[in-house]
Amino acid sequence: MKLFAFSLSVALFRRPIHHNGHAHRFIGIRMAHFTSTDITQLKIRMKDAAGNIQRNTKMLDLTQLRAEANDLETTSSQEGFWDNAQEAQGTLQQLSRTEGILARVEKWNTQLEDCETAVSILEDGR
Structure with missing residues (x-):
């Protein structure tokens, strides 16, 4: 069955996904045929990714990082x-690192939500 065309590029799934006998590094789907096995494989990868995101986020203490960013x-x-250019530069570098970590976590969550939506669309199209 053909499904509506859409495209995702998600780095959450580092291992290749096998589709129609070909390995794809990222999810890139355009008018493809999907079996329930393909969708099940995607769901397993999303569950693994969600677990990785949860573990990484738990280690980070986001409340502390947000407070640190606000203080900086x-x-x-x-x-x-x-007045002290060297100290000011160090402060701005730390702020940049902290904001970068927070942005990365937000990106992980957004990508996971996008994948969940895409799989939902695939399931609805079956």
């Missing part, structure tokens, strides 16, 4: 912040 933003907006 407050510090960087204070008068005299640039």
Whole structure:
């Protein structure tokens, strides 16, 4: 059966997905035929990815990271912040690293939600 065309590129799934006898590094689906086995394989990968996201997020202490980012933003907006350029640069680098971690976690969650939506569309199209 043919399904509506859509495309995803998700790095959550690092192992190749086998479809129609070919291994694909990322999910890239365009007017493809999907069996229930294909969809089951995607669901297993999503469950694994969700577990990895949960474990990684648990180790990070997001509340602490958000508080740290807020403190660094407050510090960087204070008068005299640039009086010591080296210290100011270090503060901004730490802020950038902290915001990068928070953005990465948000991206993981968004990609997982996108995959869940895509699988739901596939299931509805069967």
